[in-house]
Amino acid sequence: MEEEERLAELEREYEEILGALAAPGAAADRKRFLELTRRHKELEGVVRVLRALRAAEGDVAAAEDMLADAPAAERELAREELAAAERSAAALAEELRAQLLPKDPNDGRSVILEVRGAEGGEEAN
Secondary structure, eight states: OHHHHHHHHHHHHHHHHHHHHHTTOOOOOOOOHHHHHHHHHHHHHHHHHHHHHHHHHHHHHHHHHHHHHGGGHHHHHHHHHHHHHHHHHHHHHHHHHHSSSSOOOTTEEEEEEEOOOOHHHHHOO
């Protein structure tokens, strides 16, 4: 239940940021605008996957209902629909977990990489 509350809070924050970005004069305070756009970018992927997961869970529930109500001739099709919906929901749940992992603060920074030859002298370089 705690996880659901956390996800709902992230979704609320995302909606608040969208409202703040859409407000007239939002770009007047450049520092605040940059903070809002950065946070929007962080939350956008999470919210997109969260909403897709909720839709997939609804599809699973609908497929279960369809399986329960299906006549014998259509049960195999209903089982396939249920299996596909469950696979989709599981994949989205895994993607959501990956989205929620803490980000490395150095991910967006530039890197200087120097490659030096070791053995072989000048020919190896």
